[in-house]
Amino acid sequence: MKTSIKKLPGVKWAAGKLLGRYVIPTASIELERLSDDELLSLMRHETHRIEKALYNNLLITKQKLFEEKRDRLGRIFRILQERSLSPEEPTVAWARRVHDGFDSLREKFIEPGSTPPPAFDPEAAGPFIQFLEARRSVRVWADNQPDQDTLKNIAGEMIDAAREAPNSGNRQAGRFRILQTPKEKELLAKLKEHHCVTAPLLIFVGMDRRLYGAMGKEERCVYIDAGAAIMQMILLAHRCGLGTCWNHLGDDLINSREENKKIYRRFSEMMDIPSYITPVAVIALGRAAFIPPRPGRMEHDSVMLPPPRNNR
Ligand SMILES: Cc1cc2nc3c(=O)[nH]c(=O)nc-3n(C[C@H](O)[C@H](O)[C@H](O)COP(=O)(O)O)c2cc1C
Numbered sequence: 556m557k558t559s560i561k562k563l564p565g566v567k568w569a570a571g572k573l574l575g576r577y578v579i580p581t582a583s584i585e586l587e588r589l590s591d592d593e594l595l596s597l598m599r600h601e602t603h604r605i606e607k608a609l610y611n612n613l614l615i616t617k618q619k620l621f622e623e624k625r626d627r628l629g630r631i632f633r634i635l636q637e638r639s640l641s642p643e644e645p646t647v648a649w650a651r652r653v654h655d656g657f658d659s660l661r662e663k664f665i666e667p668g669s670t671p672p673p674a675f676d677p678e679a680a681g682p683f684i685q686f687l688e689a690r691r692s693v694r695v696w697a698d699n700q701p702d703q704d705t706l707k708n709i710a711g712e713m714i715d716a717a718r719e720a721p722n723s724g725n726r727q728a729g730r731f732r733i734l735q736t737p738k739e740k741e742l743l744a745k746l747k748e749h750h751c752v753t754a755p756l757l758i759f760v761g762m763d764r765r766l767y768g769a770m771g772k773e774e775r776c777v778y779i780d781a782g783a784a785i786m787q788m789i790l791l792a793h794r795c796g797l798g799t800c801w802n803h804l805g806d807d808l809i810n811s812r813e814e815n816k817k818i819y820r821r822f823s824e825m826m827d828i829p830s831y832i833t834p835v836a837v838i839a840l841g842r843a844a845f846i847p848p849r850p851g852r853m854e855h856d857s858v859m860l861p862p863p864r865n866n867r
Pocket of ligand 1: 691692693694703748800801802803851
């Protein structure tokens with residue numbers, strides 16, 4: 556299989572050792588040279604792989620591979636300790652539980668932490684779709700807005716909703732910044748539409764690309780992870796009776812004109828957004844002046860692929 560792999564500085568990747576499209580770092584990975592953020596992301600990803608291997612019965616069939624992962628976790632914990640990173644940090648504590656319970660994960664980790672599934676309720680689908688249908692992208696804001704502190708609290712809860720989103724390898728790469736002052740919002744004028752500048756509050760959403768390790772720039776999950784997080788944010792705001800508009804801020808837009816590059820450069824300087832953060836979107840938030848008509852949605856049958864040829 557041909558896969559383009561961008562090397563992280565300080566990391567020796569095992570050439571050609573691929574499982575599907577994922578690169579399996581060997582023991583030669585120079586953990587000490589990773590930044591704290593990269594190390595924690597690798598810790599989460601390795602822990603996640605061990606955890607899901609149990610559900611897929613791989614811990615026994617690929618025992619040696621997962622023992623290596625457990626040992627790598629042990630080395631990561633030692634480095635974190637040397638760097639005085641808190642073992643209380645929730646993802647470190649979670650990784651430790653998986654590491655320490657490795658020999659009997661089912662009894663020591665899964666069973667004590669799991670809960671029974673909820674009641675099956677197919678009737679819940681209808682009202683949920685109605686809730687989704689009532690959400691619209693809002694670009695005209697009401698004159699009477701909640702005060703900025705209230706909006707900021709909701710924005711914080713939207714970020715909490717994003718933290719709960721599914722994300723590839725449990726890397727948790729989403730990074731956020733709340734923009735409230737006219738001066739901050741004005742920084743995006745001419746790059747984004749007027750409704751962003753006039754929005755009562757904006758949330759910048761970016762992804763820490765360093766956390767995707769060996770796949771680097773080729774990693775598609777960067778944007779998919781961001782989209783999953785943004786969707787949760789938007790639905791939380793909708794549930795609270797606030798309007799949102801998801802506004803694209805990808806590098807395709809930024810790099811499409813010299814002027815755009817300049818605006819984003821100034822924005823990231825003024826807002827202290829590091830260069831390893833890949834910009835994805837700005838979410839506009841506020842009370843809607845009105846809910847716009849629902850844009851035409853394709854019918855159910857139109858979005859279904861035709862049945863496979865040999866089934867027709
Ligand atoms: C990835 C993405 C990028 C978007 N970018 C913009 C944008 O830059 N400006 C804008 O006004 N709306 C933007 N939108 C909102 C879409 O235009 C909107 O969701 C779509 O027209 C459907 O309307 P609805 O959200 O009211 O259902 C974006 C939506 C998504 C998912």
